[in-house]
Amino acid sequence: MNLKFIFYFCFTNLLFLHLNIFADEKIKKDNFRFAEPVQLGITFDDLPAAGPDATFINRQEISDKIIKSLKDNKIPYVYGFINGILLYDTEVQKKIFSDWKNAGYLLANHTFSHLNLSRVTAEEYIKDIEKNDTILIDYASTINELKVFRYPYLMEGDSLDKRYAVRSYFKKRNYKIAQVSVDSGDWDFNEAFIRCKQLNMEDKTQEIIENYIKNTAEVLIYNNSLSKFIYGANRKIPQVLLVHYNSINAFAMNQLIDKFKKMNVVFIPAAKAFNDNIFQEDSALAMNNGIPYFEQVRRSHKLKFTDYPFPKDYSSWLKDQCQK
Numbered sequence: 001m002n003l004k005f006i007f008y009f010c011f012t013n014l015l016f017l018h019l020n021i022f023a024d025e026k027i028k029k030d031n032f033r034f035a036e037p038v039q040l041g042i043t044f045d046d047l048p049a050a051g052p053d054a055t056f057i058n059r060q061e062i063s064d065k066i067i068k069s070l071k072d073n074k075i076p077y078v079y080g081f082i083n084g085i086l087l088y089d090t091e092v093q094k095k096i097f098s099d100w101k102n103a104g105y106l107l108a109n110h111t112f113s114h115l116n117l118s119r120v121t122a123e124e125y126i127k128d129i130e131k132n133d134t135i136l137i138d139y140a141s142t143i144n145e146l147k148v149f150r151y152p153y154l155m156e157g158d159s160l161d162k163r164y165a166v167r168s169y170f171k172k173r174n175y176k177i178a179q180v181s182v183d184s185g186d187w188d189f190n191e192a193f194i195r196c197k198q199l200n201m202e203d204k205t206q207e208i209i210e211n212y213i214k215n216t217a218e219v220l221i222y223n224n225s226l227s228k229f230i231y232g233a234n235r236k237i238p239q240v241l242l243v244h245y246n247s248i249n250a251f252a253m254n255q256l257i258d259k260f261k262k263m264n265v266v267f268i269p270a271a272k273a274f275n276d277n278i279f280q281e282d283s284a285l286a287m288n289n290g291i292p293y294f295e296q297v298r299r300s301h302k303l304k305f306t307d308y309p310f311p312k313d314y315s316s317w318l319k320d321q322c323q324k
């Protein structure tokens with residue numbers, strides 16, 4: 001991404017757009033609709049088994065339900081990011097990967113052991129990526145499909161040395177980085193969802209699903225506004241959703257997709273979204289926490305964005321739900 005380009009748009013935003021283009025996007029909670037269609041690519045992390053096990057559904061059933069929701073809603077070319085360590089070398093792992101591929105979706109790399117780049121060396125990290133490739137190679141249809149990487153925890157390195165050691169490996173090997181713009185935070189909702197459902201607290205379970213959908217919708221609205229603020233209202237900006245291959249999505253995916261449709265969201269192939277030029281800038285940040293892409297760009301250019309407060313943080317509410 002050309003820096004002049006970015007600064008030009010930031011400057012014009014500050015002058016002309018900042019105060020009024022979002023007037024139609026004030027969040028009217030339940031019936032919010034984007035004035036223009038918003039393109040969204042869907043990605044799932046931690047195949048074949050994200051989050052804790054549940055007593056009420058097994059991993060094959062979770063997979064079946066998620067794939068059915070995606071197929072029923074005709075969501076195109078969803079990308080799944082795998083950790084080989086999950087259900088390693090079992091029939092369940094193999095079946096879930098084959099089912100995913102047979103449904104017409106894609107698989108790529110998320111490290112074998114779901115490593116956090118702030119906790120290991122770049123060398124260990126790269127070794128783990130290569131180990132994961134030995135599993136992926138059995139499923140990938142093309143080399144382009146295989147050479148895509150999603151950072152676990154969205155952590156791209158706690159030092160610039162590490163960041164660029166891994167990035168230069170990617171460059172040499174032609175890997176593309178699959179950035180995330182809309183982090184659903186579903187892993188946090190999933191844990192409370194499992195606790196409540198295992199205690200047969202159906203009302204609570206429904207409340208958690210409703211808040212999960214509401215939160216994800218608000219994170220999308222926020223990032224759509226933030227990205228328009230950065231790049232200008234006229235740039236078509238695809239968004240990339242991160243969700244996990246977990247229990248809550250087995251039960252909530254239809255409702256989540258339905259909510260997006262009502263918001264004027266159009267589903268596009270995930271790779272079309274994360275391969276858009278807009279996602280190719282290197283924010284050059286050392287990270288202590290994972291940061292979604294547009295927030296990286298905002299920080300990297302030290303822009304102030306205050307149009308919306310960031311969506312409500314549900315984490316302390318979730319922690320309190322269905323504790324024995």
Ligand SMILES: [Zn+2]
Pocket residue numbers: 045046110114151152153
């Ligand atoms: Zn992950």
